Amino acid sequence: MGGSKSKSIKKHANVAFTDYELEVFEVYFELLKCHDSINGFLTQKSMLPEFPENPDFSVNLYNWMRERCKNQQIDYTNFVITLELLLKEQQEYYLSDYKFRVLEKFELFALISLGCLENQKESINRFSVSYSQGSLVIKELLNMYYYNKQIRNSQRNDLAARSVANSIFEQKSTLPFNQFIGKAKQQLIYANNLCKQYFTKKFINPHLKYGIPKLTSSSFILNDQFLALLQMSSPDFNRITELDRKFKSSVTKDDLEQITEIIMYSDQPLLFLFRNREDESQNDSFQQQIFGAYISIDETIETHFIRKRLKDPMGILYNPKDQISLYFGDEKSFLFSFLPKYQLFMSTFDINSKQCFAYINNRAFNLQTQQPYGLGFGGDGKGNFRIWIDEKIQGNATNRINNQCDQTYEMGYLLEPHVEFLNLSQIEIWGVNHERKQQKK
Helix, strand or coil: CCCHHHHHHHHHCCCCCCHHHHHHHHHHHHHHHHHCEECCEECHHHHHHHCCCCHHHHHHHHHHHHHHCCCCCCCHHHHHHHHHHHHCCHHHCCCCCHHHCCCCHHHHHHHHHHCCCCCCHHHHHHCEEEHHHHHHHHHHHHHHHHCCCCCCCHHHHHHHHHHHHHHHHCCCCEEEHHHHHHHHHHHCCCHHHHHHHHHHHHHCCCCCCCCCCEECCCCCCCCHHHHHHHHCCCCCHHHEEEEEEEEEECCCCCHHHHHHHHHHHCCCCEEEEEEECCCCCCCCCCCCEEEEEEECCCCCCCCCHHHHHHHCCCCCCCCCCCCCCCEECCCCCEEEEEECCCEEEEECCCCCCCCCCEEEECHHHCCCCCCCCEEEECCCCCCCCCEEEECCCCCCCCCEECCCCCCCECCCCCCCCCCCECCEEEEEEEEEEEHHHHHHC
């Protein structure tokens, strides 16, 4: 039913926490005091061992908690009061500062990460966030996926964080806090949910599970941070538990044959990744361009002529004389870029959408059609693709990105505006396993 400290709190005020949660807090508070304390009050060193994945954040969290305390000291009561802000929803607050009730968990996390100790909403909105500060917030957000693990390779993490910051700041050196938050949430729609899970796992339930999809093989393009970004951005990708590499190439003339076979026989969504070098002299990783497509495949709905024929060779469920469609995928598909900016372009749902999610045509199909041979994504259904990879992939000037004619995905520059022709250096394709399918297996 809670210890004496918890009973004392409940005796004088309503609290949002259950008796069990209060018991957990008492044990946790004693653990923090064992790390370090002065006269029974927490210090900066008290929290540091509990945040190996985000040590700087732990210091800022201590400072933020102390600022919320009337006597500038964190005893058990003040500890519970500040946790109410981090763990409960606005309508559940009893003890905490009313001024913070309008802030979501990601906003609170960002304020703490930035070291902002402002109390008034107006002052918070006027608070200015620099590019480097914004990158740090995103980096510490990504670090949440390394719960209780010390992060050694911070350089790769910085790269992913900076790619998001590049998209948020768009050449600006600073942004007001509210604008920074708004743009960050547009890019990372599940950031708020991740912060809730992180705080819950940290303070209440260490057995709570969340994480990024597992890679069954190594990748020259994907890393944990980019996977985390996709998971925070897409409803469908958020359910993925495992990625199985189907194809990896440094780009050869025969790649389309293997890519075609993978697409024809796949019964799972596919993640396409492309690394592009605008100039062969580019060696810096940040100058390289990485983009791709996530193509969701619904096994119950087939649109690609050859995939239908493979599943129904007798022509029972479809008419072989139907108009030939070489498109596949469904409305859960999206395009994205990792570098130099992290961006997602979801499929559109308006009446003008052509639903040209992905396209594949190969001479081996032996179809009497004038449609081009190659791999495409998006477009207008008239041979104009958002991304086009020609059948002769290697060194072919027809590999291109077209930002002017997409009636399938949201518009915007996948790469820099001046990039039109592609000089691909690496291609990877990954099969996607969702949680429900794994459970069935």
